[in-house]
Amino acid sequence: MDRKVNKKLMDIYFSLYNYFGPRHWWPSKNDFEMILGAILTQNVAWKNVEVAIENLYKNNLMDPVSICSASDEAIIDAIRPARFFNQKAKYIKAFCRHLIDCYDGKLGRLFDKDISSLRDELLSLPGIGEETADAIILYGAKKPIFVVDAYTRKLVRLLNLLDEPVNYSRVQLYFMSNLETDVYLYNEYHALIDAWGNRICKGKTANCSQCPLVNQCTVKRDDKIEASAGGS
DNA sequence: TTCCCGCCTT
DNA sequence: AAGGCCGGAA
Numbered sequence: 384m385d386r387k388v389n390k391k392l393m394d395i396y397f398s399l400y401n402y403f404g405p406r407h408w409w410p411s412k413n414d415f416e417m418i419l420g421a422i423l424t425q426n427v428a429w430k431n432v433e434v435a436i437e438n439l440y441k442n443n444l445m446d447p448v449s450i451c452s453a454s455d456e457a458i459i460d461a462i463r464p465a466r467f468f469n470q471k472a473k474y475i476k477a478f479c480r481h482l483i484d485c486y487d488g489k490l491g492r493l494f495d496k497d498i499s500s501l502r503d504e505l506l507s508l509p510g511i512g513e514e515t516a517d518a519i520i521l522y523g524a525k526k527p528i529f530v531v532d533a534y535t536r537k538l539v540r541l542l543n544l545l546d547e548p549v550n551y552s553r554v555q556l557y558f559m560s561n562l563e564t565d566v567y568l569y570n571e572y573h574a575l576i577d578a579w580g581n582r583i584c585k586g587k588t589a590n591c592s593q594c595p596l597v598n599q600c601t602v603k604r605d606d607k608i609e610a611s612a613g614g615s
Numbered sequence: 616t617t618c619c620c621g622c623c624t625t
Numbered sequence: 626a627a628g629g630c631c632g633g634a635a
Contacts, residue, residue, distance in 0.1 A: 425621040431633060432620090467630045470622080512622050532620050577620055586618060 389561035395542070395599060396568070399575035402595035406574030409522035411436075414490050416445060421518045422474050422510055423465040435465040447479035447488045474510025481508060494524035502528070513551050521573070527566045529558040530573040534580025541584070543601040 411417040416436060423432045438461035439445045444453055458472040465471060479488075486492040496504065498520060505516035517530045531554045539549050545557055562568060583590045591597050 421620085424619090426619065426630090427621090427632080428619040428634070430619090434633090464632055466619090466632050467622090468632085470630060474622090510622065514621065518620080530620085534620075573620085581619075 387561060388563055391544075391599070392558065392561050395538075395596060396572055396575070398595045398599065399579055400571065403575055403578045406571060406578060408570055408574040409518070414494075414523045415447070417523050418478065418490075418519055419445070419475055421515050421522075422471060422478070423462060425467070425471070425510075425515065427466045431464040431466065435462040438462065438464075447482050450476055450479040451483060470510065474508075477509050478511070490523070494526075498526050498528055501526070513555075517555070521566065521569055525566055527564045527569055529555050529562070529569050531555050531558075532573070532577065532580075534576050534584075535573070537580060537584065538576055538596075541600050541602045542596065 409417045409420070411420055419439065420432055420436060423435050436445075442457065442461050444450055444458065444461055450458065455472050455476070458475065459468045462468050462471055462475070482488055482490065482493060493504075494501070501520055501524065502516050505511045505519055506513070511519070514530060514532055517528050520526050520528045521530055531551050535554055535558075536549045539545050539554055539557070545553060558572070562572070579594075579596065583594050584596075591600070591603065594600070
């Protein structure tokens with residue numbers, strides 16, 4: 384019954400889990416906040432998103448009706464720290480408009496849909512691409528789908544798990560067809576990869592001496608790429 | 616100056 | 626495939 388489980392992927396998971404511990408994702412008070420956070424965090428440091436979310440609460444904009452009736456300027460003013468505020472204000476408004484028009488503003492009704500049609504519907508909305516849609520399905524609707532981000536692809540490359548091209552659907556299929564279908568496992572796995580990607584294996588500093596995956600990694604990067612690469 | 620839990624349009 | 630979006634901490 385566990386035939387499909389790939390030992391290498393579980394070894395990576397436990398290496399990360401033993402190092403970082405449970406990540407308690409998604410960091411939000413409710414599903415609506417989670418969804419806005421997923422849109423706001425696109426290509427932005429999470430710390431900035433926290434400020435934007437706090438601003439939305441302060442201005443009573445953390446519900447679909449208030450967002451739909453608010454001016455673009457009011458939303459932009461609140462989410463400014465999250466970058467790309469002109470587009471993101473439109474995206475957030477469009478999602479709330481859709482939620483109200485189609486589901487009477489009730490997320491539970493949207494989340495009742497099956498994964499496949501829910502995903503298609505989310506992808507049809509502006510500003511929601513594959514990663515954001517899958518994050519909403521996993522961390523909002525609590526349905527089993529694996530979230531792939533830039534860190535996941537970096538991990539796949541450095542550990543040589545797949546040949547090129549390491550595109551979204553291939554990476555997602557690889558994880559989902561080699562892991563048990565489990566919401567908790569998918570939740571922690573993605574969150575752990577995120578912690579690894581933004582705390583350990585960063586752009587210019589690989590920190591291999593601290594990396595919990597150093598033994599599984601095929602590309603031995605130096606701790607200080609800049610300092611050692613072609614130097615002297 | 617770099618880098619952040621992307622997406623959309625050419 | 627590449628550029629635009631575009632604030633803030635390190």
